[in-house]
Amino acid sequence: MKTVKSLKNKHFINLEDFTPDELKGLIDLALELKKKIKNNKPADILKGKNLVMYFSKPSLRTRLSFEIGMAKLGGNSYVIKQDEIILGKRESIEDTSRVISKYADAITIRTFAHSDVETFAKYSSIPVINALTDLSHPCQIMADLLTIYETFKTYKNLKLNYVGDGNNVTNSLLTGCASFGIDITVSCPAGFEPDTNELNKAKEIAEKTGANIEIVNDPLQGVKGADIIYTDVWTSMGQEAEYEKRKEIFKSYQINENLMNNANKNSIILHCLPAHKGEEIDFETFEKYSAPIFNQAENRMWAQMAILASVIK
Ligand code: CP
Ligand code: NVA
Numbered sequence: 001m002k003t004v005k006s007l008k009n010k011h012f013i014n015l016e017d018f019t020p021d022e023l024k025g026l027i028d029l030a031l032e033l034k035k036k037i038k039n040n041k042p043a044d045i046l047k048g049k050n051l052v053m054y055f056s057k058p059s060l061r062t063r064l065s066f067e068i069g070m071a072k073l074g075g076n077s078y079v080i081k082q083d084e085i086i087l088g089k090r091e092s093i094e095d096t097s098r099v100i101s102k103y104a105d106a107i108t109i110r111t112f113a114h115s116d117v118e119t120f121a122k123y124s125s126i127p128v129i130n131a132l133t134d135l136s137h138p139c140q141i142m143a144d145l146l147t148i149y150e151t152f153k154t155y156k157n158l159k160l161n162y163v164g165d166g167n168n169v170t171n172s173l174l175t176g177c178a179s180f181g182i183d184i185t186v187s188c189p190a191g192f193e194p195d196t197n198e199l200n201k202a203k204e205i206a207e208k209t210g211a212n213i214e215i216v217n218d219p220l221q222g223v224k225g226a227d228i229i230y231t232d233v234w235t236s237m238g239q240e241a242e243y244e245k246r247k248e249i250f251k252s253y254q255i256n257e258n259l260m261n262n263a264n265k266n267s268i269i270l271h272c273l274p275a276h277k278g279e280e281i282d283f284e285t286f287e288k289y290s291a292p293i294f295n296q297a298e299n300r301m302w303a304q305m306a307i308l309a310s311v312i313k
Helices: 020-038 061-072 093-103 114-123 138-152 168-180 196-209 240-249 283-288 290-311
Strands: 050-055 076-081 106-110 128-130 159-163 183-187 213-216 228-231 268-271
Touching: 020 138, 020 168, 020 290, 050 061, 050 093, 061 076, 061 106, 061 290, 093 114, 106 114, 114 128, 128 138, 128 290, 138 168, 138 268, 138 290, 159 168, 168 183, 168 196, 168 213, 196 213, 268 283, 268 290, 283 290
Parallel strands: 050 076, 050 106, 106 128, 159 183, 159 228, 183 213, 228 268
Antiparallel strands: none
16 A cells, blocks of 8 residues: 655645645545445454544543554553643653654654644654644544545536634645645634634645635625535634633634535535534534535544544654
């Protein structure tokens, strides 16, 4: 099986660290692994390899898709939760990183500060994979790009409209879409735009790939001509104290029938999940468009297996 060789022993923290060809190589590998394993062909390319996973926020998809994905490739995984090592509290991040490097072949980290993952990586001799920070969620976006390809069989002439909070998922979507030449419009309330740095990095990539990037405040403006409508929760993990305030601010940014009537025919909805139905998407619309959303959840596993297979030595 052809893994993406240039990724060997590299950290997978920021999508912009990789060329569009490298990211496309990962999607090709994910498709190949998915086909092979669904046809009961052996794919134990990580036999004897060990993945450590650290979480300081809750997770269903990320944890299970990495654990089961690792097992399907013949490897093992070990989960450490925040109450066991609070990153940077019981001992320094530098020391935790150097210790885990002695035992494992790769580590995934889900935490708050993106800089903690960067610090961890600086001292790690094994690949560090970003499993979500306050700034970004690159593994999610690889699954999204895989789902888009499976649905449309191309990345050409597609427009994605993200509706809602300009959060970690949005930041990574900007880079992911820019890298793959997909036009992206983010519709969000003023003051809830994506991170400026991340937006600028995506714009630089888009200049080369020809993708168009727009940030608008009117939800009905962004959805026009969109093939993919994407949303995420209005209150991300760690922002729970702002829940009531955010519910009020975002209420006109709900994906519902009215919004979907303004999108392209045959458009799909993507949602990274968990969904807060009745907030960012209504119950009926979620159910009507749920098939690609659950394929997207499944694709977390195949996309991450391609990452693991490529970065682990
Ligand atoms: N989409 C996603 O990352 O889900 P979890 O938070 O359940 O891992
Ligand atoms: N923006 C969400 C994504 C969850 C997968 C959060 O950070 O909570």
